Amino acid sequence: MLIRSLLLAAFLVGPAAMAQAQSLEVTGGLALTSNYVWRGTTLSDDKPAFQAYVEAEASGAYAGLWISTMDDGTDTVEADIYLGYRNELANGFNYDLGYIRYIFNNSGNCCGEFALSVGYALSDTANLRAKLAYDPSFKINILEVAGDYALSDAFGLSATLGKVQSGSAYGDFGVTYALSEKTAFDLRYHDANDDKGRLVLGLMFDTTILSR
Numbered sequence: 001m002l003i004r005s006l007l008l009a010a011f012l013v014g015p016a017a018m019a020q021a022q023s024l025e026v027t028g029g030l031a032l033t034s035n036y037v038w039r040g041t042t043l044s045d046d047k048p049a050f051q052a053y054v055e056a057e058a059s060g061a062y063a064g065l066w067i068s069t070m071d072d073g074t075d076t077v078e079a080d081i082y083l084g085y086r087n088e089l090a091n092g093f094n095y096d097l098g099y100i101r102y103i104f105n106n107s108g109n110c111c112g113e114f115a116l117s118v119g120y121a122l123s124d125t126a127n128l129r130a131k132l133a134y135d136p137s138f139k140i141n142i143l144e145v146a147g148d149y150a151l152s153d154a155f156g157l158s159a160t161l162g163k164v165q166s167g168s169a170y171g172d173f174g175v176t177y178a179l180s181e182k183t184a185f186d187l188r189y190h191d192a193n194d195d196k197g198r199l200v201l202g203l204m205f206d207t208t209i210l211s212r
Contacts, residue, residue, distance in 0.1 A: 028054040029206030036070055037200055039142075039162060040170030040192025043078070045071040054209070060087045062098075075104040084115075092121035111137035125150040140165040154178045168194045182207050 029052065035042055036049035043049075055064030063083040070078050084098020096119075101112040115133040122128060126149045133142040142165065148158035159173040174188025183205045191197040 023212055024056065024058045024210065025208060026054065026056045026210040027206060028052070028209050029204065031202055031204045033200060033202035035198055035200045036068055037172075037190040037198055039164065040168060040172075040190055041195050042198065043068075043070045043072050045073075046198070047071060053206075061085050075106045077105040079103045094119045094121075111135055113142070140167065168192045174200075 031051040033049050033051065035046055036044035036051070049069045051066070051068040053064055053066040055062055061083075062085070064081075066080040066082070068078050070076060080100050080102055082098055082100040084096060086094065086096040086098075088094040096117040097115075098117075099112060099114050102110045104110055113133045113135045115131055117129055117131040119127055119129040127147065129144075129146045131142075131144040131146070133144075134140075135142070142162060144160055144162040146158065146160040148156060150156045154177055156176045156178075157174070158176065159171065161169075161171040163169045170190070170192035172188050172190045174186055176184050176186045178184045183203070186200075186202040186204060188200050188202070189197060190200060
């Protein structure tokens, strides 16, 4: 709930900020991951998960749907509906203001989060991001800082550190390898202060469905 996992963050945790589009663009993607880990905790009982998304954007405004299989003892499917506005500013700054709603097949319409993300491009190959999210149902704040660095056209490094108010601290670090413009592998280590560390491998595919 990118957002939620790398599927949202890398194209498998909220969507990355991008240049403001002047026309309608619809994108979609699929991912197969060895473990669905969110904020340092497995939501698939340390088993593989299948994930997919579709998103429409026009002039910086966007809306999308993200779906994942899961296994937390109660639910087996999660569907996240999200919307927001993103834009790039001068001098390498960008921002993303959005809302995401979490819906589960058995638990139902659970809760949601408002989030403000601010990013800065240090160079053509390095970016930093800070995100503050607020869950009004549970009245908690979540703070994250993240960064990514492109080693080459194919290899990239990225990391995230986060803290849930009165809850866990978590983080991840990984490397992404682009097989093509549409397909990539991601190998990532997740950890949290209240759970064990996990190494997760994901295969991701995304493409432009419509652009006009």
